[in-house]
Amino acid sequence: MKKQDMIFGIHAFEALLSTSPERIIELWLLQGRDDERLQPLVARAEAFGVTVQLASRKVLDDKAQSSQHQGIVARVKAAKVLNEADLDELLAITEVPFLLILDGVTDPHNLGACLRNADAAGVQGIIVPKDNSVGLTSTVSKVACGAAETVPLFQVTNLARTMRHLQDKGIWIIGTAGEADCELYQAELKGPLAIAMGAEDKGLRRLTREGCDTLVSIPMAGSVSSLNVSVATGVCLFEAVRQRLG
Ligand SMILES: C[S@@+](CC[C@H](N)C(=O)[O-])C[C@H]1O[C@@H](n2cnc3c(N)ncnc32)[C@H](O)[C@@H]1O
Secondary structure (H helix, E strand, C coil): CCCCCECCCHHHHHHHHHCCCCHHEEEEEEEEECCCHHHHHHHHHHHHHCCCEECHHHHHHHCCCCCCCCCCCCCCCCCCCCCCHHHHHHCCCCCCCEEEEEEEECHHHCCCHHHHHHHHHHCCCCEECCCCCCCCHHHHHHHHHHHHCCEEEECCCCCCCHHHHHCCCCCCEEEEEEEEEEEHHHHCCCCCEEEEECCCCCCCCHHHHCCCCCCCCCCCCCCCCCHHHHHHHHHHHHHHHHHHHC
16 A cells, blocks of 8 residues: 555645645645645645655756646555445435445556546545545646545445445436436436446456446447547536436
8 A cells, every 4th residue: 555645736635735635745846836826735745744845857857757737746655445334424424425436447647537537426425346446646636636635535345335325325326328218317316325336448347237227328429439538427426416406
């Protein structure tokens, strides 16, 4: 298990400061970058006793292993890995669960975008299988624009078992698959709900698919056979939000 990680980019760093500043070990700022967005963040970090080090673009690129750091890179203690017990704690305090299941998403950009969608839609947690899924990497955190720090990600050993556990607690599980007969817009998405999305290449695994209460499809008007998983996640979550607010 990783003990440390890098978080970079203005939104990700701002969310880190707001949710868990105690994780910050070291902070580097781009030499000569003195803009209005970074200064308040630096002041807040310094108030937590963090020493800010100035560094060249090359050093920051190397530390972030990316050039997308917007002039700010932090070395942090790795986030706690959440598991089935943590999920139960969440369920115990959540009146109407609204959850997202990602069955084997492996691309960090997709997980980051799903986290961002989930945060915006008010999803209380994302559940992923521990194996064959990407975890909370630096890239995920950057792409999530702060949502990796706000939306809990539960890594479970046996997804099919966790799904049965959710159902025992009264949560309805809607799976998504392009070939499903029922369209998303016909499905009832109010009440305790988990929406399950499949992997980039193979979609939902057989056991996951069979464990869902219903399968729905997003109607496709053109010639492509499927949407990118993060786009499909956004479509499904915001249809649920529309129904739940109505
Ligand atoms: C790129 S697609 C996977 C395509 C894969 N070849 C398959 O057979 O499912 C990744 C995931 O996005 C969701 N998705 C994409 N397009 C969809 C659609 N038109 N209807 C429902 N879900 C869709 C599903 O969760 C799917 O498993």
